[in-house]
Amino acid sequence: MNNSIHILVAEDDSDISRLLCNIIKKSGYIPQPAYSGTEALLYLERRQWSMLLLDLMLPGMTGEELLKRFDGRDDMPVIIISAKGEPRTKVSVLRGGADDFITKPFDVEEVSARIDSQLRMYARIAQPPKPNMLKHKELILDRDAMSVTAAGAELTLTAREFEILSLLLSAPKKVFTKSNLYERVWQEPFYGDDNTINVHLSNLRSKLVKAAPGSDFIETVWGMGYRLRP
Template identity: 50%
Template sequence: MENCHILVVEDDPDINRLLCTVLGNAGYDCRPAFSGSEAELWATQYNYDLVLLDLMLPGLTGEEFIQKMRRKKTMPILVLSAKAGLEDRVNVLRLGADDFIPKPFDNAEVLARVEAQLRRYKEFSGGGAGQVLTHGALVLDRESVTVTVDGKPASLTAREFEILALLMAHPKKVFTREQLYEQVWGGEFMGDDNTVNVHISNLRSKLNKVSKGDYIKTVWGIGFKMAEENE
């Protein structure tokens, strides 16, 4: 994808070099970082389209990096780590990561996941003027990539923004977990509900933190939809 800048955060020089080479050959502009502290410095000074992140890093852990970035950045964060247990994966998704690839990884899969993340992020954040969705007190602006509740800003990750945009664009429709995954993540649903459930839970929590209320309704046994104002 042309003119996309990726921050590759991996303390192993050989793995970092490999990832930068694979992504560079696909046309991406990559900057390597070898510690969490260095990654925070680069991510604060420059805007990246995506961060590819290891978790076990010197200086600042991957989890701490995600927490710091999610206070001020919306770009996709794709975690690539040997800490691949269910608890580890759920934890980083709750912190604000958008996807998780376990080590050892396949180069083609990493490239495909990166492409999917960037494609979905640009589709949802690159809309033209007038791309504003409203639902009660909720206002989502695709052009500025912002969400407000009762006029107060809600800080969402790129993935949470995409989910909310999809639900708000079809407020009457009930989306199954499979539909949400395939439309937002851009891949085939493999039957793991945890990824969708965690992002929905995070999204609800963040909206509720800004302004108390029920904005997303669970339709038991089916999926999720926007809640009616009187629900």
């Protein structure tokens, strides 16, 4: 099972929701059912999702309304699965931000294939070429040479420390939670093992301070996570 791919299923019919969740599980992904538009909105606001399967006729908030709330997001494919199969409806939601439309009743294999197709497409889009040189203040990371210098002094980092620093440098203003760091660097689901992150960050910070005394490059944002110090 691919524990890094989480798919939100916004469907109020419990039988259809169960069927969609089973399709997702058989494809090796992790489903999360939501039985109303408002419940789906809560899930969407709490974390990032790999995909949203969205019914249009939802209680609390319709699928169309939910789609409008997230119009412009390019990090999550949205597949509409609805009995409202009129051409006007399809055109409207596809122009409104949906990536695909499947009409109920649906074929199980087709749903599975459409999910895989959209995930592959977004995986290609979401991985632009990484810059070879990342800089922040007196900190320089060279991906090609696999080297890091701080105030002109070269650091000797472990592979994990290098990847953590590379991730922080890739988005200097972003606050990365421990979960973000672990799942991106270790490529595994995070189960709350604070010690692993703490030890690697502590060692990384010590090496940075030793190379550039008086320079504190990594900032702890209490209750949230870590980022490069502005």
